[in-house]
Amino acid sequence: MAANFALLHAPSSISTQHCRRNKIIHINRLKPATSSSCSSYPARQRGTSAFSIITCSSSNGREPDSIDPAVKSVEKVLEKKRRAELSARIASGEYTVQSSGFPSVLKKSLLKLGIPNEALEFLFSWVDGYGQYPRIPEAKGAISAIRSEAFFIPLYELYLTYGGIFRLTFGPKSFLIVSDPSIAKHILKDNSKAYSKGILAEILEFVMGKGLIPADGEIWRVRRRAIVPALHLKYVTAMINLFGQATERLCKKLDTAASDGEDVEMESLFSRLTLDIIGKAVFNYDFDSLTNDTGIVEAVYTVLREAEDRSVAPIPLWEIPIWRDISPRQRKVSEALKLINDTLDDLIAICKRMVDAEELQFHEEYMNEQDPSILHFLLASGDDVSSKQLRDDLMTMLIAGHETTAAVLTWTFYLLSKEAGVMSKLQEEVDSVLGDRLPTIEEMKRLKYTTRVINESLRLYPQPPVLIRRSLEDDVLGEYPIKRGEDIFISVWNLHRSPKLWDDADKFKPERWPLDGPNPNETNQNFSYLPFGGGPRKCVGDLFASYEAVVALAMLVRRFNFQMALGAPPVVMTTGATIHTTEGLKMTVTRRMKPPIMPSLETSTLEVGDVSFSKQDPVGQKGEVSTAHS
Ligand code: HEM
Numbered sequence: 363m364a365a366n367f368a369l370l371h372a373p374s375s376i377s378t379q380h381c382r383r384n385k386i387i388h389i390n391r392l393k394p395a396t397s398s399s400c401s402s403y404p405a406r407q408r409g410t411s412a413f414s415i416i417t418c419s420s421s422n423g424r425e426p427d428s429i430d431p432a433v434k435s436v437e438k439v440l441e442k443k444r445r446a447e448l449s450a451r452i453a454s455g456e457y458t459v460q461s462s463g464f465p466s467v468l469k470k471s472l473l474k475l476g477i478p479n480e481a482l483e484f485l486f487s488w489v490d491g492y493g494q495y496p497r498i499p500e501a502k503g504a505i506s507a508i509r510s511e512a513f514f515i516p517l518y519e520l521y522l523t524y525g526g527i528f529r530l531t532f533g534p535k536s537f538l539i540v541s542d543p544s545i546a547k548h549i550l551k552d553n554s555k556a557y558s559k560g561i562l563a564e565i566l567e568f569v570m571g572k573g574l575i576p577a578d579g580e581i582w583r584v585r586r587r588a589i590v591p592a593l594h595l596k597y598v599t600a601m602i603n604l605f606g607q608a609t610e611r612l613c614k615k616l617d618t619a620a621s622d623g624e625d626v627e628m629e630s631l632f633s634r635l636t637l638d639i640i641g642k643a644v645f646n647y648d649f650d651s652l653t654n655d656t657g658i659v660e661a662v663y664t665v666l667r668e669a670e671d672r673s674v675a676p677i678p679l680w681e682i683p684i685w686r687d688i689s690p691r692q693r694k695v696s697e698a699l700k701l702i703n704d705t706l707d708d709l710i711a712i713c714k715r716m717v718d719a720e721e722l723q724f725h726e727e728y729m730n731e732q733d734p735s736i737l738h739f740l741l742a743s744g745d746d747v748s749s750k751q752l753r754d755d756l757m758t759m760l761i762a763g764h765e766t767t768a769a770v771l772t773w774t775f776y777l778l779s780k781e782a783g784v785m786s787k788l789q790e791e792v793d794s795v796l797g798d799r800l801p802t803i804e805e806m807k808r809l810k811y812t813t814r815v816i817n818e819s820l821r822l823y824p825q826p827p828v829l830i831r832r833s834l835e836d837d838v839l840g841e842y843p844i845k846r847g848e849d850i851f852i853s854v855w856n857l858h859r860s861p862k863l864w865d866d867a868d869k870f871k872p873e874r875w876p877l878d879g880p881n882p883n884e885t886n887q888n889f890s891y892l893p894f895g896g897g898p899r900k901c902v903g904d905l906f907a908s909y910e911a912v913v914a915l916a917m918l919v920r921r922f923n924f925q926m927a928l929g930a931p932p933v934v935m936t937t938g939a940t941i942h943t944t945e946g947l948k949m950t951v952t953r954r955m956k957p958p959i960m961p962s963l964e965t966s967t968l969e970v971g972d973v974s975f976s977k978q979d980p981v982g983q984k985g986e987v988s989t990a991h992s
Contacts, residue, residue, distance in 0.1 A: 498538065498842045499524040502531045512937040514827045514855040517541075521856045527840055537849045538839070541856035543863070543889040545839050549831055549852060550889070551897030560832025560849055565672050568680070569665050569699065572751060573758025574902070582899075585755060588747065590902050592739040596727040598906055599803045600734045601643055605913040606800035608639045611652050612914075613921055616951045625927040627946040628775055632768040632914075637662065639910060640763040645709045645756050646735040658705055661698035666761065668695045670938035706753045709737065717741045759903070761939075766825045767907050769940035771914055772947050773823035774815060776933055777870045778919075779926050779949070784872060785919065788815055789954075792916045801913050809912055814872040816911045817882050820893035822870060825940040827855035829895060854892055863890040922951045 469482050501520050517539055520528060526542025540546055549557055563576035570576050574585050612635050619626045634651040637659070641647040651659045668691075672680065679685050686692045716733060722742055730738050737756060740747070747755075778785045791811040801809070829852040836845055859867045865874070880886050884896035894901035901907070918924075926933075930948035935941050 495843055496841050498844075499528040500531060501528055512827075512935045512941065514853060514937070515935075517828075517851070517853050518856050518859065521853065521860075527842060535849075537851055538844065539856075540839070540850055540852045541860065542840060543857060546852050546857065546892065547884075547889040547896065548839065549850065550829070550884075550892075550895060550899065553837060554897045554899065556833060556835050556837050557831040557850070558834055560830055562830040566669060568672075568695075569669050570758045570761065571754035573754035575758050575762055581751075585747075585751070586898075586902070588740060588743070588745045589736070589755060589759075591726065591743070592736040593902055593906060594727050594729075596729050597734055597736075597739070598909060600729060601639075601906060602801060602803055602806065602909055602913060604642055605639060605910045606917065608635055608642075608652075609914045609917045610800070611635075611638070613917060615652060616918070616922055617953070620922065620951050620953050625930070625948050625950050628924075628949050629768070629772045629943055629947045632771040633765065634659075635914065636764050636768040636771075636910070639767075640760055642735070643906070644735060644759045644763065645706065645737040646713070646733045647705070647709055658701060661701045662760070664694055664698035665702060666765065666939075669761070673939065702757070703753060706756055707749065710741075710749060710752060710756075713737050713741055762901075763903050763907065765938070765940045767910050769823065769825045769942065770816065770819060770907070770911050772943065773941065774819040774911070774915060775924055775949065776943075776947055777819055777822065778815070779924060781870055784815065784870065787811060788915075789919050792920045796916055796920055798920070801916060803909075805916075806909055806912060809916055810877045811872065812912050812916050813881065813908070814875045814877065816908060816915065817875050817893075818870060818872040821858045821864075821891060822868075823941055824854040824858050824893050827937075827941055828853050857890055857892065860890070921954060923954055925950045925952075 472482055473479060501524065517530075520530070521539065521541045527538060527540050527545055530537045530539050540549065558578040559576050563578065566573075566576045572581050572585075574582065574589060577585060612631060615631070616626060631652070634649075637649050637651045641649040649656075649659055649662070672678070679689070680692055686696070713733070713735075716730070717738065720730070720742070722728070722730075724742055724744070728739060728742055730742070736759065737752075740752065740755075745752075778788070788811055791809065795805055795808045799805075806813075831850045831852065833844055833846055833848045833850065836843065838844070857863065861867045875882050882891050883894070884892040884900075889896060894904040894907075927948040927950045931945040933947060934944040936944045
């Protein structure tokens with residue numbers, strides 16, 4: 363899905379510094395305890411430990427950190443200590459300094475004389491001439507201070523101190539960090555026209571061009587109107603079969619691993635499962651990456667990793683034309699892009715021929731049975747679009763729909779490995795609803811607890827953890843006026859884990875979502891829960907992705923038990939377009955002994971998105987599959 367946020371190299375044209383400083387935190391004075399300590403320890407490559415691991419012939423393109431597990435756990439403890447110290451020091455105000463200049467000196471002197479700080483704050487806000495407006499709290503730091511860990515973690519600690527909106531300044535760059543549901547709603551929904559994708563569009567241009575995620579303005583409006591109808595309910599229903607077949611292939615792989623007593627690295631397997639699914643679903647191409655490692659699969663991962671690395675790189679070297687020619691890495695990226703683009707051009711040409719040969723009667727729920735792909739729908743609809751734009755859209759959906767769902771499955775299995783009670787409840791439901799059959803849309807309604815497990819996993823690990831916007835005009839966020847050109851990060855991570863918004867915010871508790879209640883979404887949770895974004899730019903694949911995750915989860919836990927492998931490296935988060943692990947999710951898989959249980963015949967209703975399905979009201983009548991279609 364949408365690439366990420368740690369975009370610290372914002373172009374100089376943005377980030378107008380208009381806001382007076384009052385609170386400034388010096389993150390750059392804080393020394394991360396762990397970052398440099400690793401190099402003195404012996405390196406270990408994945409797969410060379412005493413445990414054999416089954417993966418695909420290569421990883422999903424991500425190099426694991428080769429660090430001894432024992433060293434990692436020491437580092438983890440140090441890391442926890444460092445973070446606790448950081449929180450304590452931020453909270454104590456040690457890193458909060460006041461503005462320089464005469465008013466600040468005067469204020470310090472008056473403080474020393476014992477005048478209460480609150481009184482001085484009030485008085486000096488008028489002296490500064492900003493009395494009519496409160497000023498946004500400001501944090502200041504150095505890139506090095508946060509590069510040692512996933513970017514959204516320090517943002518969470520700052521949020522706990524500075525609240526729902528604060529400014530983060532790195533040298534000349536400045537970002538607004540939003541963690542307040544009503545401000546998020548204002549930006550994403552109520553005043554969405556006043557915001558663009560900003561830095562995100564700049565970063566993703568090389569791979570997505572003017573595709574739906576980075577596009578803004580008229581191009582976005584036209585493309586969204588063309589693409590959303592392609593994901594109609596009949597299409598999503600057909601996709602459930604595809605999800606089942608692809609998961610079946612993964613089950614076979616796991617079956618072999620279980621027989622051979624080999625551990626499996628689930629993150630890369632999920633990445634390949636979802637790549638196979640999205641290739642077929644979007645342009646009818648079988649990557650078959652669960653069994654093969656063809657050049658095209660490698661090319662997709664090369665491009666994906668480049669997009670992620672660009673989103674966290676401090677200096678945009680790739681913008682220097684000569685660098686693009688001399689850097690072996692950039693040359694590899696260009697070659698990968700060419701291969702993917704050529705393949706997409708071929709697929710578009712093949713599909714055009716199919717559509718020309720068809721005697722088609724296009725209608726709202728049009729779908730070609732042999733090729734139900736989104737590409738086929740778009741061409742059959744007579745969509746008047748250039749090949750370049752079509753390619754950009756396909757590429758966007760390939761990326762948007764691939765690593766997001768893979769990350770959801772990875773973190774769901776990680777969470778389940780820690781909560782045996784949730785796993786047994788889940789298996790009980792799947793046994794009774796599904797038996798050993800491939801799931802159908804009817805079963806989606808009845809896999810209520812399975813759906814809640816995914817809902818809760820998306821709360822704890824939102825993909826992506828931060829949404830990016832740029833203000834196109836002056837606006838007011840909460841009580842704070844802001845100028846045009848502000849870069850904004852809406853931290854979904856903070857919203858989803860806020861102790862102000864959730865009981866036991868860090869706890870994995872699918873039960874927090876009542877089984878007979880509505881499917882949680884940004885509307886019924888008032889923007890404190892927004893796994894698929896919200897407003898006009900909400901994910902177009904929300905229902906598709908939810909079903910995909912539910913089918914894969916149900917089929918896998920039906921057949922197997924999963925445990926963290928003995929001696930597996932600790933599971934540590936790292937930042938990409940989505941939340942990855944640093945060293946994969948190594949699990950031991952065993953076949954379940956339980957005989958299949960016949961499905962119960964109970965009739966039930968489950969609301970998915972804003973649509974309520976029931977047996978009496980068969981799906982597919984209205985063609986409205988989710989709020990993305992509004
Ligand atoms: C669990 C899996 C997924 C998650 C968590 C997810 C999440 C999101 C989020 C949060 C956004 C909003 C981004 C923003 O406002 O900046 C988004 C947008 C989008 N997603 Fe997804 N997504 C998932 C799967 C998919 C799939 C399967 C597809 C395609 C079939 C897809 C296609 C898109 C597109 C095209 C957009 C851009 C919409 C626009 O800007 O109009 N996503 N997604």
